[in-house]
Amino acid sequence: MTFLKSPSSIEQKSFEIIRKELGQRSWTEAETRIITRMIHTTADFTFADITEISPGAIEAAVTALRSGCHIVTDTNMAKAGVNRNMLERFGIGVSCFIDLPEVEETARSLGITRAMVAMRAASDDPRNRIFAVGNAPTALFELISLHEQQMINPAVVIGVPVGFVGATEAKEALRHTSIPYIITRGRKGGSNVAAAVVNALLHLASNGEVEPQV
């Protein structure tokens, strides 16, 4: 069988196709890099229409990444999707607290989601300044609440939970805070989308050069 086997060629050609099919958009180059990466990971062009980036959010994220902030995800899937080479280059960590025994125990005793308790756990370390939520609307509501209580100081919240119960509402709630955000309006999103946004930000923090990802 004849097919492209070189990882860098595959990625380069993919982004060419996406940009061509998107046509002209009124986005900055940085916004384009984030949104094309979301489309790259889903093959779903509706992300071009539902993604909303608050003014200054990208710059805040890039600045925080360059100064070594840490990243928190709501799921292990999102964590697994973050580009390790980029993390190593910046010397930063990505954490997901959902599987900690104490998180599970607290969630069970309170009858709330582990994702909520995991966000509270993340608030213990002030280096945690980029939060990526791809799955649990409850995690996003909890981040908003922690921010109101001044328990977290996010550079950006990537609010892209997917789903039918609470996802749309949680993202709308985030829009009405002072937290810099990158969101997808409506039901769509996902752990893969959250990871894609983190990776796009890491690429942007790395002088804006987009390098092939295998």
Next chain:
Amino acid sequence: MTFLKSPSSIEQKSFEIIRKELGQRSWTEAETRIITRMIHTTADFTFADITEISPGAIEAAVTALRSGCHIVTDTNMAKAGVNRNMLERFGIGVSCFIDLPEVEETARSLGITRAMVAMRAASDDPRNRIFAVGNAPTALFELISLHEQQMINPAVVIGVPVGFVGATEAKEALRHTSIPYIITRGRKGGSNVAAAVVNALLHLASNGEVEPQV
């Protein structure tokens, strides 16, 4: 803020909404469980139209899972998305070989994707009988080639790579083999979708009962 915080209520309500919006379909209950879970993880109803399940594929997968076969994924993201409680219940493992140093070395020296080499590595253990490919079309082409060489004996191949270069073609190629398959035609799919299909199969193997997932 008032919102649903109980994980089981959230999941149950989500599946109710999905089934309602899907309306009547000519699917078996097992097919419905797989496709609704794909929609649950993406909020994308086009999966109802692009998913194709070969005759007997679900039964083959369920039988293999009940007899303790192992699962292989092409990405760590898909692996991270597989329900651990279910795996423990069946005493089965899920592996992703993409980060093995020898895989990376071989891929680099041959100028091919790590995903391809990772599938070759998976062929070493005959217990590996469920393959879930959510990202790399090259992994799917490699599985087809390994099957032609009688180096693997898959119970099912979950062929849902996402993308713009090779994904559609790899899935079409799989349809023309004798391998039992679950695929998404066209560009869409993803590591999250691959994990969702694996989880649906695990639920079906567990006597068909669908239990809440946090």
